[in-house]
Amino acid sequence: MQSIRPVKGTRDFFPEDMAFRRWLYAKIQKTSERFGYQEYDGPFLERLDLYAAKSGDELVKKQSFVFEDRGGEMVALRPELTPSLARMIATKSKVLPRPIRWWSFGPFWRYERPQRGRSREFFQWNIDLLGIESPEADAEIVAAGAEFLRSVGLSPDAVKILVNDRMLAESQLDNIGIGPERHPLAFRLIDRRDRMPPEKWADWSLEEGLSLGELEQLQGLLDDREAWRSSAPLQRLFEATDTLGVGDYVAFDPTVIRGLDYYTGTVFEARDAAGNFRAIFGGGRYDDLVSAVGGDPVPGTGIAMGDIVIRLVLEQYDAIPPLDARPAKVLVTTFDEGTLMPALQLTTEFRVSGLEVEWYPVAEKLTKQLKYANRVGARIAVILGPDEIAAGTVTIRDLRSGEQQSIPRGEAAAYAKAILEA
RNA sequence: GCGAGCGUAGCUUAGCGGUAAAGCCCCGCACUGUGGAUGCGGUGACCGCGGGUUCGAAUCCCGUCGCUCGCCCCA
Known part of the structure; x- marks a missing residue:
């Protein structure tokens, strides 16, 4: 019996587990480098202020490992990498040749209840393209995600990358009389639509202040799978993903909104087709984040993928090859x-x-x-x-x-x- | 933060009121210069912890801790 327990939600990597982590890392590295991205990393500890501004209240206040260091500074074990990336870019934005293409793979911590597909300590792939504000830049990020999925043996039948644009969603909301001040509410409703029974969702929406007419129109928007045709940026994005050879993986989905506050335009989310798991990866465009942490404005777009859900999906599709944890033959x-x-x-x-x-x-x-x-x-x-x-x-x-x-x-x-x- | 289920050898489980069982793993022997198979034998558990009910508790009840799953949120 163990008298000293490990910290809740942390993981021991026995050699067999390490073999999988190394395999995953190799796939991630290969895909990232095929697209010309450079590896980087940030500190595991950051000042809490870095996240306070932009990551979203839930993530910062409730889901971070936060503590006071011996000097009285409030610090956090990093719950995500994008703010560190923005900070690093901000300090060198004048000298870095653009576009900036960086990727990373490392540990992150979130103080949450561990359950299927989620622990308190996890590894995450981040891949970001900064300095370019174009739908084609978003398309490249989506393509990198798709090519990773392909490289690990997950076909377009098994996984899909769902794409939406918050700008499109906002203009549609305006059109049906839901003004900017109610966009956050509407986004919350949209974000949860797939996770609730339709009746319950409708009741909840009305409780939250939507009129019956607004609710019907909102449902109409969410059922319109062709709405991207009215968006020039999305048209360009999908044309580019087709040309990049990943069209089979990509689909427009008006219900994808993403929770983080700093997304300003396109948002992406990869899911297994059967819908058995949480999102495999998520991301989007964040054009205001670098300036928010004190730099000149630098647009950016990227995705983040945790190692836990992807492992569950790979196991489901029997896509993990036999791995040898022993080097000596x-x-x-x-x-x-x-x-x-x-x-x-x-x-x-x-x-x-x-x-x-x-x-x-x-x-x-x-x-x-x-x-x-x-x-x-x-x-x-x-x-x-x-x-x-x-x-x-x-x-x-x-x-x-x-x-x-x-x-x-x-x-x-x-x-x-x-x-x-x- | 809220809700549910489960805690029996290192692992997977059986037993569900009468003093703890199997498979796997590990060790040994058959096989003292040759592995995988098979057979035989062995090590290993105060049945999470504390209290209660009972002649008697792994088994029933209460509490507690832990784990798992769901909600919230998200990778």
Whole structure:
């Protein structure tokens, strides 16, 4: 029994878990770099002020790990990266060549109730394009997200990236008589429409102050899947995503609004088609954020993807390949006390020749050592006993085929390599 | 912050009033210079914790802590 429990909502990464994290990181890195993005990172701790302005009350006041440091400063474990990004861009906005294309993968913390698809400590991919205010910039970000999904084996049948534009939504709201002062209310209603039974949602909307006529018109807007045709920016965005080859992944969805306060235009959200999970990634355009943290205005657009939901989705679609958490494919056994040092010497020779080698560091029965080799998935077992030493050879056993060869010591490493590369 | 369910060996679970069981894992033996299979044996649990009911509690009741799931919010 454990007397010291881990902190609620944190995760231990055992080697098998680490293998998945590394696999995911490699996919993210590959996709990001294919689009020409540079890797960066920010601090894990930020001053609370950074988030206070723009992230949204719920996220800052209730869902951040906030504490006072020894100097009396209020700091927060970062709940998201975009404000740090905006701050970093703000300090160098005059010297960075634009467009600025940056990506990152690191840990974040939110003080929430852990449940399916959500923990208090998670890793997140961020990819952002700043300095360019065009629908094509948004399209590129969407395409990067789509190409990531493709690279991990999730087809357009399995996942969709839903796109909307808050500007379009706002002008539509104005048209049906819901003015700017009631936009925040309307956004809240829209955001939750898919999560409630229609009757309940309608009742709630009326309670919140919508008239019956407004409610009907609002429902009409949300059911209009062709509304993007009246938006020049969205037309351009969808034309660009088609040209980028990801049209199958992308769909207009008037109910996507996103919760964060700093989004100013387009918003994106990737979801599994079956609707079994929370959003896989989310993002949008934030043209005022850099100036809000004290810089010259720099427009930006980007997405963030957590590692937890994507893992659940990948498991659902059986898309995670077998991952090897053990680097060494060669195990050098230790025959007896007398050959312990020679075995260690041989191990070193193998390593010098570039092999990843694990050495069994105690002279136990060969049976046990081979059992271990089999158990940990080694491909090759190396035996160096008195017979081999007398003959100047090494026994190389291929654990997959069960065949073994006596090889002159000087050729042993090359022989082992040949087996591994066959 | 609100609501529900569940806590039995390292893991997955059975037992649901009569003094704790299986599978997996781990260790040993058959096999003292050869792994995977099989067989045999072994280590390992104050049944989350505290209190109550009872002749007797893993089992029923209350409390507490923890975990999981849903709401809120969001990756």
